[in-house]
Amino acid sequence: MRKKITLGTALALALALPAYAEGTLNLYTWSDSIAPELIEKFEAETGIDVNVDGFNSNEDALTKLQAGSSGYDIVTPSQHFVKIMIDEGLLENINAMELAAYAQVDEKWKRQWWDPTNGYSIPLAYGTAGFAVNRDVYEGPIDSWATYFTPPEELKGKVASLSYPDEVVGAAQLFLGVPFCSEDKAEMKKVYDLLMAQKPDVAAYSSDNIENRLGTGEVGAHFWWDGNVLRNRNDGANLAYAMPKEGLVGWLDSFVVPKGAENVEAAKQFIDFMSTEENATIQYNYYAHSSPVKLDLEKAKYTPENAPELFPTVPVEFSKACSPAAQDLVTKVWTDLLQ
Amino acid sequence: MRGFRVWGLVPAWSLMLGTLMVPLIIVAMVSVADRGTYGGFDWAFNLLSYREILFSEDWDGNLAFDPKYLGIIGRTLLLATATTAICMILSLPVAYVIATRSPRMKALLIYLVTLPFWVSMIVRVYAWLIILGNDGIVGRFWHWIGGEGTLLFTPGAMLVGMVYSYIPLMVLPVFAAIEKLDPALLEAGADLYASRWTTARRVILPLTWPGLAAGAVLVFVPALGTVLEPMLLGGGKQMMMGTLIQTQFGGGRNWPFGAAVALVLLAMVVIVLVLNARRAMHRETRA
Numbered sequence: 001m002r003k004k005i006t007l008g009t010a011l012a013l014a015l016a017l018p019a020y021a022e023g024t025l026n027l028y029t030w031s032d033s034i035a036p037e038l039i040e041k042f043e044a045e046t047g048i049d050v051n052v053d054g055f056n057s058n059e060d061a062l063t064k065l066q067a068g069s070s071g072y073d074i075v076t077p078s079q080h081f082v083k084i085m086i087d088e089g090l091l092e093n094i095n096a097m098e099l100a101a102y103a104q105v106d107e108k109w110k111r112q113w114w115d116p117t118n119g120y121s122i123p124l125a126y127g128t129a130g131f132a133v134n135r136d137v138y139e140g141p142i143d144s145w146a147t148y149f150t151p152p153e154e155l156k157g158k159v160a161s162l163s164y165p166d167e168v169v170g171a172a173q174l175f176l177g178v179p180f181c182s183e184d185k186a187e188m189k190k191v192y193d194l195l196m197a198q199k200p201d202v203a204a205y206s207s208d209n210i211e212n213r214l215g216t217g218e219v220g221a222h223f224w225w226d227g228n229v230l231r232n233r234n235d236g237a238n239l240a241y242a243m244p245k246e247g248l249v250g251w252l253d254s255f256v257v258p259k260g261a262e263n264v265e266a267a268k269q270f271i272d273f274m275s276t277e278e279n280a281t282i283q284y285n286y287y288a289h290s291s292p293v294k295l296d297l298e299k300a301k302y303t304p305e306n307a308p309e310l311f312p313t314v315p316v317e318f319s320k321a322c323s324p325a326a327q328d329l330v331t332k333v334w335t336d337l338l339q
Numbered sequence: 340m341r342g343f344r345v346w347g348l349v350p351a352w353s354l355m356l357g358t359l360m361v362p363l364i365i366v367a368m369v370s371v372a373d374r375g376t377y378g379g380f381d382w383a384f385n386l387l388s389y390r391e392i393l394f395s396e397d398w399d400g401n402l403a404f405d406p407k408y409l410g411i412i413g414r415t416l417l418l419a420t421a422t423t424a425i426c427m428i429l430s431l432p433v434a435y436v437i438a439t440r441s442p443r444m445k446a447l448l449i450y451l452v453t454l455p456f457w458v459s460m461i462v463r464v465y466a467w468l469i470i471l472g473n474d475g476i477v478g479r480f481w482h483w484i485g486g487e488g489t490l491l492f493t494p495g496a497m498l499v500g501m502v503y504s505y506i507p508l509m510v511l512p513v514f515a516a517i518e519k520l521d522p523a524l525l526e527a528g529a530d531l532y533a534s535r536w537t538t539a540r541r542v543i544l545p546l547t548w549p550g551l552a553a554g555a556v557l558v559f560v561p562a563l564g565t566v567l568e569p570m571l572l573g574g575g576k577q578m579m580m581g582t583l584i585q586t587q588f589g590g591g592r593n594w595p596f597g598a599a600v601a602l603v604l605l606a607m608v609v610i611v612l613v614l615n616a617r618r619a620m621h622r623e624t625r626a
Contacts, residue, residue: 059589066379084377157488163575164590189398204492204574209468216473218489324376324592331591332396338578339407 024049025266028064028072030253031056033125034274035286042273048266056207057164065090065258072258073267078251082121083114083321085256092257093119094268101275104293109252114321121254122271123292125283127226128248128316129167135238137220142242145175148221149198156201158220163207165334168195168223170249170319177246181322188329195337205338214239225251226309227289230302233309234288241309250318252292363605370598378592388599408583412603415580418569419562422501426509426558427551429502434514434550435543449514452507460504464567467500471572492574500568505561509554516550517543549622556615560608580604 027034031054039050053072055061058081064070065085077085085091096102097118102110105123115121131148138154141147149172151159162168172194173180178187203219214222215237226248229241255271257264273279281296288302290310304311322330370388372380395405437448455463469475471490473482481490490496520543528538566581575582580600587597 057589059592062378063589066375066377088375088377088379163570164586166590185398185400192398199576202574202576203489204576206570206575208571209465212468212472218473218491327377327592331586331593334590335578335583335586336407338576338582339410 023263023266024051025074025263025270026050026072027052027074027076027270028055028061028070029074029076030054033076033253033287035283037286038274038279038282041279042270045273046266046269048263048269050270058166059164062090069260070258071262073261073263074255074270075258076124076253076255078253078319079112079114080319080321082254082256086115086120087321090259091120092259092261092264094257094264095119096122096271099268099275100272101293104275104277104280106292106294109292112252115254121256122275123252123254124274125227125287125289126250126252126292127289127310128250128312129171129223129225130242130244130248131171131221132214132224132229132239132241133221134214134217134219135240137217142240143245145171145244145246147242148223148244149175149194151198151201151221155220157203159198159202160204160206160210160213160219160222161202162223163205165330167249167251167319169330169333170317171223174246174249174317175244180317180320181326183323183325183329185329188333192333192336195333199337211237225289226312227287230307230309231288243312243314245314247315247317248312250316252318366598366601370595370602372595372598374593374595378588378594380594388593388595391596392599392603408600411578411580411583412607414577415563415604416607418497418501418565418579419559421498422505422562423509423555423559425498425502426506427513427555430506430509430513430554431547431551434510434517437510437514438517438520449511452510455503455507460567463504464500464571467496467503467572471496471499491572492576494573497568497573500572501562501565504568505558508557508561509551512550512553512557513547514550516547520546549619552615552618556611559611563604563607 025048027050029052033054034052039052042048043050055064058077061075061077062081062084064072065075066088082091096115099122101122102118109123109126111118131142131145133142133147133155137158138152140152140154147155148159169191170180172178172191173182176187176190176194178184178191182188204213206213210222210224210228211232213219214224215232224241226241229239233239233241255267255274257267261267274283275293277294277296280291280293281299284291284295285299285301288307288310301307302310368382369380371384371386373383373385374380392408393404394402395407397403397405433452437445437452440448468491470477472478473489478490524542524546525538528542533541564581565579566585569575569577569579569582578586580603584597584600584604587593587600591597
């Protein structure tokens, strides 16, 4: 009898093992960007353990990969950082165009400049960076970046920016008509002058805790992303996302696999999993940023009527990968601003 | 036995070497390397990063003396000094009160002082965001007495957070020094007609000085490298050395310069430690 039990246990173990042999999958994504429901579902379906770490800026993600052996199997940087990571040899060529996920991707996001052969990346979400106002604090017009960079009386001292320059400088360039990644010192001096003139009215340069700062009226205007505004508005915050006539800064985040990742197969499996119509819809409803893959439109929550944030009515210009000379000027603007 | 004295220390030495010295040497080597195009670095030897601390290109493209980084270094020193001074002033009476309680009470109070260490630093700083915020206790009180605007994102908020984070490191050594104080010496002072203030100044202060000095080092050194409080409570409007280093390794994509600033920070820490060690040695030879 005893022997039988042992045999039975051994058998059960042996049968159970394949599920666990798949190991673990380590994700490094924008904080709170993947629907927890989908992580659980993926774990249940495949037996793979999933760990999720969050980052709050593309720079953090890039630095982590450059430092080597990050231990991550999937990272989700924005388009200009995908380009840099490919150029720097930091990514694994996963033949993305052969994945099932690729068939789901909207035609307009295929063969883009950041990954022209579609070897490395599958897009996950896209949207815009702009600014939002708390309508309890400020009721005026929000159809121009002027409201943000040269704030009216109600917003003086109540504007907040991000803690890094990437998209903020881009927005200032849109407002001034300076091209992204400009290497012209005189043009970038104008960007610096604009931000410096805005500084006395800025309460904080911080990318953390934005929802509280803006939601409680601690500040009246905050640099932010479309979907985040939407989510917080749906949670009851009295917010409005600006549609500045000068344009919004565009971004598109993609799944990529860092070079030397331990579980490339599981990574591909996860990317395919996230891109099925059903799961992409769950992700869309959770993350509240636009989806570059096919959705189940019956179940998708957001429409131009209930989510104007996601359907910009102004031009959108996507951030580019700047040359070192241009990047140095961006850094100079920022360090001189906060020196 | 003698062999053990040598070999027994091998784990300690290898730990020191592997986790402290080797990384430090790597940082030093990065600081003289060539910067990579998009961050990272290529091994080389140049001192451009160190030159950049003093000289940088202005908007017209000329290389000129630029005090902006010296300003950041100065501000960091000022913040660390202010934090240390406030911690010192506050911890003396606190430590004195604790030291003069019954043993049971003493144990309880010391436990309470160390309690915040059980909570993550980030959580403690966030707690202050809530307390000082418009909906927080202090924030509401501020508006109730007619205060304007928000208390957050000011140098004051930053300093409150700093003092709160680091004061246990000052209270503990000061408490240890006061506890060792011989009450007979205080009585002797009183017998010799010293006023309470004179006793405090001429007896208590000199005898607790080693505790204060140890506390000062424990507070000053981490305060130099602080990132969280200036960012979250101070609003990140002015860089500290910690944020400057972070920027250079991140968005600035200039690792060698970040490493050079990190070494300057380290040099400042070493100077503080050496001064403290010399003072302690001086005291010993005199005693």
